[in-house]
Amino acid sequence: MNSREIEVLKFEDGRCNRMNDVVIREAAVTLFLNDEELATLVCTPQNLKELAVGFLCAEGILSKPEQLTGIKINEEDGLIWVEVAGNASGATFGKRYITTCCGRGRPSFYFVNDASGIEKITSELTLTPRQILNLSDQLEGGSKLFRATGGAHAAALCSGEEVIYFYEDVGRHNAVDKIFGRCFLDNVPRNDKVMAFSGRVSAEILIKVARMQIPAIISRSAPTDLAVELAGQLGVTVVSFARGNRFNVYTYPERIKF
Amino acid sequence: MNSREIEVLKFEDGRCNRMNDVVIREAAVTLFLNDEELATLVCTPQNLKELAVGFLCAEGILSKPEQLTGIKINEEDGLIWVEVAGNASGATFGKRYITTCCGRGRPSFYFVNDASGIEKITSELTLTPRQILNLSDQLEGGSKLFRATGGAHAAALCSGEEVIYFYEDVGRHNAVDKIFGRCFLDNVPRNDKVMAFSGRVSAEILIKVARMQIPAIISRSAPTDLAVELAGQLGVTVVSFARGNRFNVYTYPERIKF
Numbered sequence: 001m002n003s004r005e006i007e008v009l010k011f012e013d014g015r016c017n018r019m020n021d022v023v024i025r026e027a028a029v030t031l032f033l034n035d036e037e038l039a040t041l042v043c044t045p046q047n048l049k050e051l052a053v054g055f056l057c058a059e060g061i062l063s064k065p066e067q068l069t070g071i072k073i074n075e076e077d078g079l080i081w082v083e084v085a086g087n088a089s090g091a092t093f094g095k096r097y098i099t100t101c102c103g104r105g106r107p108s109f110y111f112v113n114d115a116s117g118i119e120k121i122t123s124e125l126t127l128t129p130r131q132i133l134n135l136s137d138q139l140e141g142g143s144k145l146f147r148a149t150g151g152a153h154a155a156a157l158c159s160g161e162e163v164i165y166f167y168e169d170v171g172r173h174n175a176v177d178k179i180f181g182r183c184f185l186d187n188v189p190r191n192d193k194v195m196a197f198s199g200r201v202s203a204e205i206l207i208k209v210a211r212m213q214i215p216a217i218i219s220r221s222a223p224t225d226l227a228v229e230l231a232g233q234l235g236v237t238v239v240s241f242a243r244g245n246r247f248n249v250y251t252y253p254e255r256i257k258f
Numbered sequence: 259m260n261s262r263e264i265e266v267l268k269f270e271d272g273r274c275n276r277m278n279d280v281v282i283r284e285a286a287v288t289l290f291l292n293d294e295e296l297a298t299l300v301c302t303p304q305n306l307k308e309l310a311v312g313f314l315c316a317e318g319i320l321s322k323p324e325q326l327t328g329i330k331i332n333e334e335d336g337l338i339w340v341e342v343a344g345n346a347s348g349a350t351f352g353k354r355y356i357t358t359c360c361g362r363g364r365p366s367f368y369f370v371n372d373a374s375g376i377e378k379i380t381s382e383l384t385l386t387p388r389q390i391l392n393l394s395d396q397l398e399g400g401s402k403l404f405r406a407t408g409g410a411h412a413a414a415l416c417s418g419e420e421v422i423y424f425y426e427d428v429g430r431h432n433a434v435d436k437i438f439g440r441c442f443l444d445n446v447p448r449n450d451k452v453m454a455f456s457g458r459v460s461a462e463i464l465i466k467v468a469r470m471q472i473p474a475i476i477s478r479s480a481p482t483d484l485a486v487e488l489a490g491q492l493g494v495t496v497v498s499f500a501r502g503n504r505f506n507v508y509t510y511p512e513r514i515k516f
Contacts, residue, residue, distance in 0.1 A: 002426070003407050024409035026428045043432040044403070044410065047425060047439075051432055054439030058466045060375060065445055117318060145302070149261050150499065151282035151458050151480035152302070167305060168260070170284045170460065170482055174301040174309055181305075181312030187323055200409050202428065208316045222409035224428055241408065 001025070002046045004225045009249040011129055016258050021248060026203055026224035029078035031055065036089050042203065048073050052080040061088055115207050121235035123191050123215035126257050129247070131160045132218055136242040139196040140220065142166050146198070155179050156196040157188070163196070172199040176208045183212065190214045201227045201238055210234040216255060218242050223250055259283070260304045262483045267507040269387055274516050279506060284461055284482035287336035289313065294347050300461065306331050310338045319346055373465050379493035381449050381473035384515050387505070389418045390476055394500040397454040398478065400424050404456070413437050414454040421454070430457040434466045441470065448472045459485045459496055468492040474513060476500050481508055
């Protein structure tokens with residue numbers, strides 16, 4: 001329920017094997033407050049009751065036990081309805097929420113819809129294992145803010161051989177957005193480039209990379225199941241756990257020349 | 259600009275020293291699109307031009323160079339105005355954004371405002387270094403989803419001695435929200451408890467912990483400067499980098515009995 005097995009190519013010490021790997025589940029669930037759509041939460045879809053109630057507590061919408069008058073969960077479709085006494089609504093609290101799935105049916109299609117305007121990537125890019133591990137090393141080597149503070153994520157736009165742009169930020173998403181912004185400002189083609197990334201490859205990160213039309217992401221960390229699924233649809237090669245002498249390839253291994 | 263030195267208590271191998279530590283900067287910046295407030299981005303406040311443009315690209319609002327007609331940045335107050343051709347607005351794209359600082363003046367007060375309804379925590383809780391490192395070990399030991407996938411964050415509500423509730427999720431915030439929800443549903447007092455956490459202590463995490471009225475957070479990772487500042491105001495002891503035989507104390511060290 002909170003993870004899934006998928007087939008990957010594992011590269012280690014010069015050898016390459018096809019085997020199963022366990023990836024974390026990531027799904028969008030939509031929260032309705034008194035029948036009004038309030039928020040879409042991207043989460044591991046387990047303990048949804050705790051998640052919904054805790055989210056409302058954290059937002060200051062729920063504070064006393066008697067305020068919670070009902071809760072209904074549809075796990076399969078990722079829908080949660082919470083009833084709170086006193087006609088509470090998001091608007092009552094002056095809040096607006098990220099939510100793009102209004103009227104779109106199943107919220108699990110949230111990302112698929114968000115991704116639907118993105119052209120599937122075709123690219124002549126190829127990478128060797130040496131290049132992959134070298135770019136991962138360069139990313140780590142350049143992460144000065146992380147070394148100083150332990151609190152930064154790094155993203156780099158790279159050719160097969162070297163880092164072109166490099167940003168660190170307290171937020172994973174921001175580091176990638178800064179790359180996107182620099183590419184836009186400099187009008188840099190991305191179809192022959194690679195994104196090297198310190199953080200986890202979630203669906204939101206994958207969509208950003210695909211929207212940039214970058215054909216491959218090399219991460220030092222883990223991917224999610226939803227990101228791998230979207231990468232398959234959008235034509236992105238996902239390489240994760242690229243550290244030392246090893247990495248895993250989750251999608252489009254044909255771009256890697258072993 | 260992207261980090262700050264603050265004084266901390268460093269505990270290592272039974273010894274305790276006061277010294278300076280470098281923490282990453284975290285700030286809220288508000289993005290206006292064609293003079294309409296669009297989003298508040300919580301980030302390391304550097305390369306704000308790239309961030310703003312990249313955010314708009316990632317959201318599908320900007321795609322061609324000629325669409326960007328102007329950009330103005332007030333770094334000190336964390337304000338960015340972007341002009342995009344064709345009367346683009348967030349609403350055009352069917353998007354609504356998290357943004358709670360409308361009409362509140364300086365957006366850097368976003369979190370301070372968000373935190374303003376939270377009562378400053380007073381608690382009799384004390385912790386020994388042994389307890390701190392033991393809870394950090396218990397958190398790591400319980401993180402089965404992380405061990406299986408490499409992609410999960412863990413949060414645990416603890417007494418001084420043991421884990422009471424434990425959740426893992428692909429999102430840091432969700433893991434903490436699930437704890438909050440469970441506490442609400444079970445009506446559990448939190449004033450004598452501790453939060454053990456695998457991830458970074460950002461301002462948003464700190465505010466959740468303070469809203470729960472938990473007097474201390476023990477993290478295996480780094481804090482941000484804004485989280486440390488808010489912890490000082492809200493009465494939360496922040497312990498970070500709690501691994502092996504060491505940890506740092508950023509606020510309210512009087513709760514720790516060395």
